[in-house]
Amino acid sequence: MEEMGFGESIVLYNQPSQSPDTNLLDLGFFNAIQSAYYRKSPRTHRDLLRCVQEAHDEFDSNKINRMWLTLMSCYNEIIEIHGDNNYKIPHMSKAKLEREGTLPEVLPVTPDALPLLQDLGYI
Numbered sequence: 001m002e003e004m005g006f007g008e009s010i011v012l013y014n015q016p017s018q019s020p021d022t023n024l025l026d027l028g029f030f031n032a033i034q035s036a037y038y039r040k041s042p043r044t045h046r047d048l049l050r051c052v053q054e055a056h057d058e059f060d061s062n063k064i065n066r067m068w069l070t071l072m073s074c075y076n077e078i079i080e081i082h083g084d085n086n087y088k089i090p091h092m093s094k095a096k097l098e099r100e101g102t103l104p105e106v107l108p109v110t111p112d113a114l115p116l117l118q119d120l121g122y123i
Helices: 029-040 045-058 063-080 094-100 113-119
Strands: none
């Protein structure tokens, strides 16, 4: 990197594979597009583009925090089963917690992740 003139300005991090469970768009927004697709049954590519735009415009921005919480819970599950993908996406009644005003903004890291984070130098 230094020979390219970047010096210490760029840091490389490993990222999880692009499993649908580790991709925020797959967890939330693509589901909204798919639902709109099935409701409206577009017949042409223009209809499909219109359908995607309408799904974006109609998307409830309050769902974003719920999507992030789902992503964090998936990461915790993946860590607890040592990187496997043989788990069910955890459900925590986010809509109910949101109505009650008790929906968390973040989830605690699973205790199994702490040694991993220490090894990587994050804590």
